[in-house]
Amino acid sequence: xxxxxxILLVLFLLIQRQDSLFAQFTFFNPKExxxxxxxxPNSDLKRLPIYRNSISSMIVTGDYIxxxxxxxxxxxxxxxxxxxxxxxxxxxxxFNLVIPGQQAIPTGFCRGNNSTFYAxxxxxxxxxxxxxxxxxxxxxxxxxxxxxxxxxxxPIPGEGIISxxxxxxxxxxxxxxxxxxxxxKFVIDTREIKTYKNIAVTDKQKELYKxxxxxxxxxxxxxxxxxxxxxxxSMPVNTIFYFxxxxxxxxxxxxxxxxxxxxxMGQIESWARSANGEIYGGNAGDGQLFEIDPVxxxxxxxGKPIGMNRLRGLAFGDDGKLYGIAGSKPGxxxxxSYDEKEGFVxxxxxxxKMTAHGIEQGILWRGFQFGTLASSEDGKYxxxxxxxxxxxxxxxxxxxxxxxxxxx
Amino acid sequence: MEFFKIGDKFIINMKKILSxxxxxxxxxxxxxxxxxxxxxxxxxxxxxxxxxxxxKKNITFIDYPDFPEAHSTWGSIGYNAKYNSVFIGVTNHHDxxxxxxxxASLQEMKLKGFINDLGYLRPYQxxxxxxxxxxxxxxxTAYFTTDGGESREEYLMDHPQGYVGGFFMKWNPxxxxxxxxxxxxxYESLKDIEIDPATNxxxxxxxxxxxxxxxxxxxxxxxxxxxxxSSHVPRVLFTxxxxxCYYVDWRQRLVKYEKEKxxxxxxxxxxxxxxGTPGAKIITGITAFAKDEKxxxxxxxxxxxxxxxxxxxxxxxxxxxxxxxxxxxxxQPEWGPYVxxxxxxxxxxxxxxxxxxGNYIKKDTGVLxxxxxxxxxxxxxxxxxxxxxxxxxxxxxxxKDGNLYFAGRCAGNEEGNSTVxxxxxxxxxxxxxxxxx
Numbered sequence: 001x002x003x004x005x006x007i008l009l010v011l012f013l014l015i016q017r018q019d020s021l022f023a024q025f026t027f028f029n030p031k032e033x034x035x036x037x038x039x040x041p042n043s044d045l046k047r048l049p050i051y052r053n054s055i056s057s058m059i060v061t062g063d064y065i066x067x068x069x070x071x072x073x074x075x076x077x078x079x080x081x082x083x084x085x086x087x088x089x090x091x092x093x094x095f096n097l098v099i100p101g102q103q104a105i106p107t108g109f110c111r112g113n114n115s116t117f118y119a120x121x122x123x124x125x126x127x128x129x130x131x132x133x134x135x136x137x138x139x140x141x142x143x144x145x146x147x148x149x150x151x152x153x154x155p156i157p158g159e160g161i162i163s164x165x166x167x168x169x170x171x172x173x174x175x176x177x178x179x180x181x182x183x184x185k186f187v188i189d190t191r192e193i194k195t196y197k198n199i200a201v202t203d204k205q206k207e208l209y210k211x212x213x214x215x216x217x218x219x220x221x222x223x224x225x226x227x228x229x230x231x232x233x234s235m236p237v238n239t240i241f242y243f244x245x246x247x248x249x250x251x252x253x254x255x256x257x258x259x260x261x262x263x264x265m266g267q268i269e270s271w272a273r274s275a276n277g278e279i280y281g282g283n284a285g286d287g288q289l290f291e292i293d294p295v296x297x298x299x300x301x302x303g304k305p306i307g308m309n310r311l312r313g314l315a316f317g318d319d320g321k322l323y324g325i326a327g328s329k330p331g332x333x334x335x336x337s338y339d340e341k342e343g344f345v346x347x348x349x350x351x352x353k354m355t356a357h358g359i360e361q362g363i364l365w366r367g368f369q370f371g372t373l374a375s376s377e378d379g380k381y382x383x384x385x386x387x388x389x390x391x392x393x394x395x396x397x398x399x400x401x402x403x404x405x406x407x408x
Numbered sequence: 409m410e411f412f413k414i415g416d417k418f419i420i421n422m423k424k425i426l427s428x429x430x431x432x433x434x435x436x437x438x439x440x441x442x443x444x445x446x447x448x449x450x451x452x453x454x455x456x457x458x459x460x461x462x463x464k465k466n467i468t469f470i471d472y473p474d475f476p477e478a479h480s481t482w483g484s485i486g487y488n489a490k491y492n493s494v495f496i497g498v499t500n501h502h503d504x505x506x507x508x509x510x511x512a513s514l515q516e517m518k519l520k521g522f523i524n525d526l527g528y529l530r531p532y533q534x535x536x537x538x539x540x541x542x543x544x545x546x547x548x549t550a551y552f553t554t555d556g557g558e559s560r561e562e563y564l565m566d567h568p569q570g571y572v573g574g575f576f577m578k579w580n581p582x583x584x585x586x587x588x589x590x591x592x593x594x595y596e597s598l599k600d601i602e603i604d605p606a607t608n609x610x611x612x613x614x615x616x617x618x619x620x621x622x623x624x625x626x627x628x629x630x631x632x633x634x635x636x637x638s639s640h641v642p643r644v645l646f647t648x649x650x651x652x653c654y655y656v657d658w659r660q661r662l663v664k665y666e667k668e669k670x671x672x673x674x675x676x677x678x679x680x681x682x683x684g685t686p687g688a689k690i691i692t693g694i695t696a697f698a699k700d701e702k703x704x705x706x707x708x709x710x711x712x713x714x715x716x717x718x719x720x721x722x723x724x725x726x727x728x729x730x731x732x733x734x735x736x737x738x739x740q741p742e743w744g745p746y747v748x749x750x751x752x753x754x755x756x757x758x759x760x761x762x763x764x765x766g767n768y769i770k771k772d773t774g775v776l777x778x779x780x781x782x783x784x785x786x787x788x789x790x791x792x793x794x795x796x797x798x799x800x801x802x803x804x805x806x807x808k809d810g811n812l813y814f815a816g817r818c819a820g821n822e823e824g825n826s827t828v829x830x831x832x833x834x835x836x837x838x839x840x841x842x843x844x845x
Contacts, residue, residue: 027639351639354638361684361686363658363659368617389634
């Protein structure tokens with residue numbers, strides 16, 4: 001009889017457990033994940049000053065995260081390196097001391113040979129208000145995370161560079177200029193430049209965008225990816241193209257997956273390629289993730305990870321999952337993962353522990369606005385760079401166990 | 409302890425005096441009369457210098473009329489020198505905020521209206537709290553900000569129900585007119601406000617993204633100076649004598665908006681903290697402040713339970729003195745006590761209630777402390793059960809008669825078996841004299 005009562009009691013407690021009122025959100029803060037303090041005004045530590053540190057370009061090489069920033073108008077950016085092992089910034093270069101007058105490094109870094117990485121810039125406006133001249137440059141990363149920057153010149157006077165990709169075998173850079181949206185080819189060794197008007201915004205399109213209060217940042221191709229001699233990107237209005245590097249021809253492919261009524265917002269702002277060659281893209285306008293078969297060019301809309309627009313970064317982890325950042329102002333960025341089996345998993349705003357000299361006990365840093373995302377070469381880390389007035393790095397250790405903290 | 413010090417001094421004085429008047433072999437005569445007079449004068453001086461004993465007659469709790477749902481107040485209190493009145497925002501902690509005025513001259517508490525009506529807000533523009541101070545321009549105009557401040561704003565991420573708020577509000581006491589001055593950022597609350605009385609420039613901090621806002625209502629110019637803090641947003645802004653505004657960054661370093669240069673200045677050093685203060689306490693910064701205008705000192709309390717004396721300077725960040733902890737915590741960590749309130753008495757002492765948010769130095773007991781910043785001696789004046797007083801908020805609220813005000817609330821107990829319902833009331837306290845409701 002006593003055993004029977006005990007069983008009844010256990011069953012009763014289990015039923016109570018199932019009726020849990022758990023509803024409050026929790027923060028995604030796996031134990032091995034961490035934040036690195038990159039920005040801190042008035043400090044003797046290697047840190048970036050306010051309004052010049054929005055992390056808009058990022059790549060990871062070995063132990064080092066390489067970051068390129070964007071500054072507020074009239075101010076100038078930085079290039080920095082941070083160590084994953086040391087969990088701190090190791091080198092900071094004031095870009096204005098190398099190439100003056102630049103405002104942003106928006107292109108991401110293209111991986112070249114011998115620890116050399118390529119990127120492009122947007123310049124501050126010239127005196128009188130004319131568009132500044134964006135530069136191409138390379139950054140050589142030393143064994144200890146040191147940075148050496150070399151100016152490769154101005155590919156198109158009066159234009160900045162908004163996106164870039166590299167054919168590392170042929171040592172050719174392909175990019176899109178700002179604000180005209182000219183496609184260009186730049187041979188690194190000879191500095192030979194060739195421009196194409198095929199994907200540039202037309203006057204008629206500019207009129208259309210003006211009607212919707214949209215500027216070049218909203219419609220130009222923000223991200224390019226190179227796959228087997230084809231370069232994929234987006235062009236006005238809401239269209240995907242690819243450029244065949246062999247034939248030097250443009251192919252208008254498909255519409256970007258859209259939600260009714262948001263066609264003018266269609267713009268690809270992130271790409272990633274899986275180990276088996278599939279290409280994944282993110283649409284800024286509505287935040288959809290889509291997949292392109294590079295052989296058949298078939299496109300599949302995989303849907304939206306969260307309710308907001310924007311998809312500002314994509315990269316694969318060593319668990320084979322695609323990680324990305326979805327959403328942006330006026331909401332918050334979310335970290336998400338995607339794979340065929342699980343579909344989308346939304347991790348919300350990451351909140352990781354930041355430890356540094358002076359805050360040895362560690363403080364929790366919640367990431368609200370991310371500008372970019374990259375994975376380490378071994379796929380063990382997903383690195384997110386903030387887009388804030390004081391931006392930091394948040395690093396998710398792939399596969400580490402989440403120990404959620406209830407939000408308050 | 410204090411009593412014995414007074415007693416020792418008195419006995420020494422008496423011995424000296426007696427040696428003058430009682431010469432051996434001589435008749436006391438008129439000396440006795442003179443002596444008695446002197447004794448009474450000395451005793452009067454001694455008592456005046458030490459102050460009268462503080463009794464329960466020095467404190468009173470004042471209810472908010474015509475709002476049975478009055479649940480709580482969250483720092484939403486301020487003193488209007490022009491009208492000698494205290495303004496308070498009282499909330500049902502859901503969607504209704506009563507705006508009250510306590511006329512200190514008439515000793516009268518009145519509901520001026522509910523902010524959703526006064527500010528012409530629609531139902532979808534519900535505001536759960538005024539979380540900011542209520543501050544005043546030189547002409548007596550009141551300003552405050554509103555806050556989403558409850559589950560549907562804080563815990564339903566990305567606002568599926570669309571929080572529309574974080575309003576700047578203006579109240580004209582002469583005409584009883586509320587003006588909605590608009591929002592700072594979409595979907596963000598405004599946790600605190602400050603003012604430069606010389607220019608009527610308003611400063612505010614948003615929640616949860618901790619953006620520092622500078623707003624000129626006359627020109628409708630709003631500057632978002634960006635994110636300054638971490639996961640748990642510091643709630644307190646304060647200004648100095650020149651109208652510069654202060655906040656803290658995630659390292660608990662003072663951040664100053666220097667109004668003449670129109671830029672932010674960051675202190676190099678963090679505010680003092682007890683060893684072992686957890687990061688969660690550090691990032692939340694300052695909980696309350698009170699100003700000693702005469703000596704140009706701003707007293708600050710931190711989330712890590714430190715009392716600091718800040719000496720601001722017009723340019724750059726001034727110096728900070730560490731005055732110690734807010735309370736004797738026994739074998740508990742010194743950084744533990746929670747003190748979201750502070751007032752500076754005319755007697756030169758600081759007064760604050762310790763407790764709240766389930767964080768007490770004595771179980772389920774809110775205590776009022778007195779702290780002498782010169783001697784650094786602190787003592788408990790009153791103890792209240794949490795069913796009487798669980799938590800008090802408010803910074804630097806003193807009327808022209810030296811009465812100090814706090815926004816108080818009572819709650820249940822730690823076990824959660826109390827039948828007492830949370831209720832808000834105003835606390836009026838004067839360390840030097842009895843107070844009336």
